[in-house]
Amino acid sequence: MTSTPSSLIASLRARWRPWRRWQRWWQGLSPAHQDRMVSIVPLISVLLFLAAIASAFTYFTRLEAQREQQEVTRDVEYAQQRLRLRLLEPHEPLQRMAAEVVGGELSPQLFGLEAELLAGRFPELLALTWLDARDQVVSAHAAVQAPALLNRSAGQPVLDVDTEGALGVARTTLQPHFSRPLGGPGPDSRLLLLLPLTHFGSFQGTLMVEYSLEMLLRLGVPGDVRTRYALALVDLNGNVVAGSTHELDPEGLPWLPWTGQPRSAQLAVTPVGPHLQLRATSYRISRDAAGEGFFWVVGSLSLLTIWMLLTNLRHTRRRLQAQRALQSETLFRRAMENSMLTGMRALDLNGRITYVNPAFCSMTGWNEADLVGAQAPFPYWPAAHVENLHARLDDELSGRTNAGGFEMPVQRKDGGTFYARMYVSPLIDSQGQQTGWMTSMTDISEPKRVREELGASYRRFTTVLDTLDQAVSVAPLNSTELLFANRMYQTWFGSTAEGHRQLIQLSQRSSATRPDGEDHQSDGLAGLPTDTLFEATTDHAELFLDALNKWLEVRSRYLTWVDGRLVQMVIASDITARRRAEQQAALQQERAEAASRLITMGEMASSVAHELNQPLTAINNYSSGMIARLQQQQISEAELLEVLQKTAKQAQRAGQIIQRIRAFVKRSEPTPIPSDAAQMVANAVELAEIDLRRHLVRLNTYVAARLPQLLVDPILIEQVLINLLKNAGEAIMQAQRPVGQRQVELCVTPRHVEGLPVVEFSVRDTGRGIPPERLERIYEAFYSTKAEGMGIGLKLCRSIVESHHGRLEAHNLYNGQEIMGCEFSFWLPSLTALKS
Incomplete structure (x- = not known):
């Protein structure tokens, strides 16, 4: 079927219809736009061409770089595995040596010999040191190439701060521990392996092994790897501690960052961890000279073409950019003014308002039309303060203003009043001429209210402290500044910090000489107690001040002041009356003991x-x-x-x-001295046995061997024993026991009370015992179960025993339901228990 001319023409028109639409769009553009589009099309083409060349070059270069990087990574992993094997190779003989040390099979002399053999077998071992539980050197061996500081002698403490930290970790975990690299770069760089010496979970000491990182890197990494890369051992911060510090010259590198860059890889050395890492950097840099040359030629031609195209658009773009910049600047300034929470007001040189921002209008309630052009008095001035504000405005216009601003009351349109702080600065135009004054206003009603409440709270606080009977003072450490002192402190010591420092010094001396005081640790620089510096506890001391003729109880603690400084607060209480009462009570106690x-x-x-x-x-x-x-x-x-x-x-x-x-x-x-329990018993028995023999009472004494020494007053303890033995004899006489049953037993044996070693004294008789209803009252003063008794003997005995940190007890002895006698027993802590 043949096409007619009319159908052919219709199909051609249908094909050309999109082209006609594009043509109509192009003809609708202005000539300026057409010229711009014509200039942009070649520019885009050149950019696309340059992008395609750069993309292809980058793609193939990165493929090659990835291959090289993978090769470096494999070599570093292989070297890291060799280093790991080199580190773990001496681990088994070291563990065996540690077991021999714990088992007592290895003396310090034999330790040195075995350490020397092990160091000869493994050249990377610089030193082997045997430390006791207090980190004191028991035995040590240092290799010939070891630094001088590793030549340690027996009894020498480890003074290295880094070494002490690693020892603390090994002591805490009781597990082998590698330290971080020590000694810095060079031949002195070393690595510590700490093997805790434990015996049934008890820490006995540490076997400290020191590796030379330089020797470890040289012996542990294969030679073929060392010939291809610059190898280095680095710490966690990237600092080189051993190996090569090879760095490439940045001037010799190509311009493009993805071509010719040295390949490097870094991997943590196990089992040390991230503190020691192996870094390898390739020596050779492969560069594609032909590819780079081609890229430079194409890039240069493209840039030249781009420059030629951009020249045609330069003037148009400059006008467009200036227009957009002006519009953006205007919009930005307007947005900034509208979003500010601080009120802004501009006055001309005559005091007329020329500008207010929305925040100023929002704060005062007046709109811009009411304020711009207004002169003093301004609508936001309160009527009661017009004269003062007129004077303030005159100072403002004449330039007599404070840089810190000033406060003034502001009246809103609805009649409310608030306080504002005004800051004034000159208003300078673009020509450098002053055209008026710019004032910023901030609402300070809430801060002013808070400040007044804080002031009232401070007054209440000082009133409470001033009414105390104690002297309270606060001062920084080692300073003559007195931060706070209440009225009692000022009455006693005045308004200087001398009294505060005197109380601290006297209390520290009292704590240092107090026999039962805690052994506080302090640093050598500031003399501060490092164990209780930031704990919520207080230290106290009792001291006598000659200037005041008073006994004071001084309590002090460290706290952080409001400005962040570390200060010390001291509270001194007058305890003169209490000390006098205690002295009187002690005197009465002494007299009662002598009377007894x-x-x-x-x-x-x-x-x-x-x-x-x-x-x-x-x-x-x-x-x-x-x-x-x-x-x-x-x-x-x-x-x-x-x-x-x-x-x-x-x-x-x-x-x-x-x-x-x-x-x-x-x-x-009373004079506590180290005393022998057996000797005190012998002295007491010698006196008490006279009275017991007169009453036909037999005394059986048992004193255990190897009793610990006691820190007591022997005369007072003998008094307790004589009193208990005499009471036992009298109880037997009152019971009228036959001669065969008249016996008293005195036993002295060692015991443990609450985990502490003590010595127990027990006196048993065969009397009628103590009625159960009277057991709770036998220690009361002037209460006695005997008709002629005064009731002070057992009271004094209990006081004497408790003053020596012991305890006195009594209970009946039963045979079924019948009471067959009584036992008095007391225990006293040993000398070692008191010291601990």
């Missing part, structure tokens, strides 16, 4: 007289016999010497009895 001893000896007087009568009678008989035989000349020198020795022995026995009684009843100040 005298009463005890008075009750034992007849027994003591009977005991003294025996040696005195023996002395009399020996003397009479010698006189008679001498008169008859019937005694030889040997017999005379024997009789004289017996006479002297009896006299010595009588003197010992009198001396023991005199020492017991003599009044003296």
